[in-house]
Amino acid sequence: MSSLETIKRSLRNYLPTSVNLDDFIKAEMTLALLEKCKPEGDPTKAYLLLHNYSLLGEVVCDETAFLLQKAHRLLHSCSSKMNWAKVLENYRNAQSEFCLYIFTEKIEKGSKVLKFARNTELAVEPDRADVYFDYIRNHKEEKHFGYAKGGEYSYSIKDKTSSTVYSADVEIPDCTPQMPISPPPKKTRKKISVSTDELLASAAEMAEKKPDDYCYSILKSNTLKAVTEGNVKSANRLEIDKITNLVGMVGSGKSTLMKVLSYHLAKADKKVVLVLDTVSVCWRCVLIYLSLELVSHL
Template structure:
């Protein structure tokens, strides 16, 4: 199939280098290819079981060169692919050309759920253990339908500090702790403006929102309480994550050193 791809869509290219276009790496030269060639490459990759590397392709090509007539439908001479007549299943070339024009059918695999028990496995040479209890194993077989209709417009989500304080109070009652509400009451929100910062009591989630705070200012608590609060506002959802920036960490250390000295 790969030799057919080269012969049909990339004539003149060295077959020894075919692995470079089949391993999925976005080489800049792909931009210069025709739309038909790019689609054919994508379909060929879908027909492969795994990305194609240099060593694998070199081995396949060497094995192909050793095939005696009338098995191969191509011969390789000085970097050129030459079609040769064969009486053994001559329709193979037409089938390969058709495959390059059609992606493979989807393979539907039903999920397999682990029964209750203790499972041990290795990750990065480290042993791990996880236990699946009976209740979780039973719930795993209950399918939850998803609404696959895309939502083009999403209105902003506004959450006030008072709402988050109320959520943190509920978390303390549920967890038997006293730190969530205490920390939330100490958090102060300021929005970046053209003139500096402006105090606010409302957090607006609209697209991507960056939040910056000193070490121990309550960033993790804010995100945890905010996630808990939004979980109770289904079907609206917001995706939250935190990324530690090296400059922010340096600022933490500088602030700690200033307080300490």
């Protein structure tokens, strides 16, 4: 199998000099990812593949997830919608007989849609998609730390009030400083699991302490659902594992669930942080938690 450098040399012989070869390669890498993950996807939205933030900093076992994790760093410039549109346009304007992918425009539901497919008549490096994947998997980001070498250095600073220039000579010994040691990885927090009965019990306690609190009546009439293997099913437990998104219509009781869940977790000595949008909402929450004896002082 060819290497990335071999592919670059081959393409340089055929593509016009006006084509930015690095952007050309990045475009094909991103499109190859789209072809692997969603062959029928819209190539103009391929940049969204590089937005999977939940993969950052994690050790992933799934082959596709690992590939996307590595690509997120390598193809970071293509994660910008504006930049990807420019890269894709330049790629489409290149000579199609040397491109790994060809494009067609179709009308679907009254709108023009861009489709892409593998160029089956490609003569130059036809297996380069596999080379791209191999390069992405094995890519290692090089980090360079700059240190001053041993010797004498002069520095000067100008006093703006008196126009006096002060200078200083510094001598640095010729020795290599110790490289910083990375901190050990943090322990993974255990999954938080709360049943709907436990939440209702906590809401009932809130109503006892604050009779005008409406959380119990709203929570009792709500239904909790979870997405399991692509299907939405009723759930009797709320499970929080790392990042968990709660989705609901306006007025469906998301804020109510937030308050009850915060109360329930605070009782269990869990650290809870609420990020609110305005000072007034923040102040209102403080007053509520004061009345529920969760905040001892302001």
